[in-house]
Amino acid sequence: MNIGDAAKESGVSAKMIRYYEEVGLIRAPARNQNGYRAYDKSNIHELKFIRRARDLGFTVEQISGLMHLWRDRSRASADVKRIALEHVEALEAKTREIEEMANTLKHLAANCHGDGRPDCPIIENLAEGCHHASPTHLGKGFEKLR
Amino acid sequence: MNIGDAAKESGVSAKMIRYYEEVGLIRAPARNQNGYRAYDKSNIHELKFIRRARDLGFTVEQISGLMHLWRDRSRASADVKRIALEHVEALEAKTREIEEMANTLKHLAANCHGDGRPDCPIIENLAEGCHHASPTHLGKGFEKLR
DNA sequence: ATGGACCTTCCAATGATGGGAGGGTCAAGC
DNA sequence: GCTTGACCCTCCCATCATTGGAAGGTCCAT
Numbered sequence A, B: 001m002n003i004g005d006a007a008k009e010s011g012v013s014a015k016m017i018r019y020y021e022e023v024g025l026i027r028a029p030a031r032n033q034n035g036y037r038a039y040d041k042s043n044i045h046e047l048k049f050i051r052r053a054r055d056l057g058f059t060v061e062q063i064s065g066l067m068h069l070w071r072d073r074s075r076a077s078a079d080v081k082r083i084a085l086e087h088v089e090a091l092e093a094k095t096r097e098i099e100e101m102a103n104t105l106k107h108l109a110a111n112c113h114g115d116g117r118p119d120c121p122i123i124e125n126l127a128e129g130c131h132h133a134s135p136t137h138l139g140k141g142f143e144k145l146r
Numbered sequence C: 001a002t003g004g005a006c007c008t009t010c011c012a013a014t015g016a017t018g019g020g021a022g023g024g025t026c027a028a029g030c
Numbered sequence D: 001g002c003t004t005g006a007c008c009c010t011c012c013c014a015t016c017a018t019t020g021g022a023a024g025g026t027c028c029a030t
Helices: A003-010 A014-022 A041-055 A060-071 A077-110 A121-128 B003-010 B014-022 B041-055 B060-071 B077-110 B121-128
Strands: none
Touching: A003 A014, A003 A041, A014 A041, A041 A060, A041 B121, A060 A077, A060 B121, A077 A121, A077 B077, A077 B121, A121 B041, A121 B060, A121 B077, B003 B014, B003 B041, B014 B041, B041 B060, B060 B077, B077 B121
């Protein structure tokens, strides 16, 4: 099975499969005589695992941890649960931060008549300071959200 | 006023001030005889504008648009309002996507006894497929959320 | 004059992903 | 056998906003 078929079956692009190999998330597969990567069912299984974890918002590093736990039959479910719940917390922190931004903007927009006149509280707030909303300063972790 | 003081006053790091200049978000300021960038109050004002827009999650490109509108005294408030509301929508789409991930994970974790035993529905879901949750496929724009 | 706190430019890295160039390989159809 | 198109390979580059550092120049106080 060449990389293109593996990509189709797993839903992970060929580019990303090579990338995951490069960064050590998956082991380098066997090669055919022509140098093509050869994948089997267990590789596809692994790639699907990765794909689903990506869809849940895990980073490559976190997926690496999950895959070790997956392969380790003696691991405690508590370990997995802890990682999952930590991730839930991180995701919810992100939603709170983004929602805070959205709310501030919504308040500003609600006070903007939105017609042809130039005066606009949104621009004024950006220019002059935060009179309308955004009472607290945004915290760390915020930078990667844009 | 040197770049360090401008950074302190505006809350934008010296590194980022130079970057914003490089990408054309701000115009190159005057230079002293020694080659140091010289900032005045209007520059600080502009940097604070940028800082606040960043805190609201606008990208550099969007801020560029907002600054043009800011400088343009004849602009209609409707233009600003449209940009703001589009951004609110984008932010809320992001929160929905992240919340969907968090909910899926929460459901999985709720079914995981989380003790020393190895069987764990979270890992099983990742390995075998999406039996528990995540009924819909995640949409576009999702990739940048991690 | 020496040190420390500035400033300058240039280069690199982050994380996950896409795009493309330049070149090799394979299988089907002629 | 040759051509063609669809693969595959390895590199390199770009994204976006931000940080870090190196190498070197400047300013000011001691």
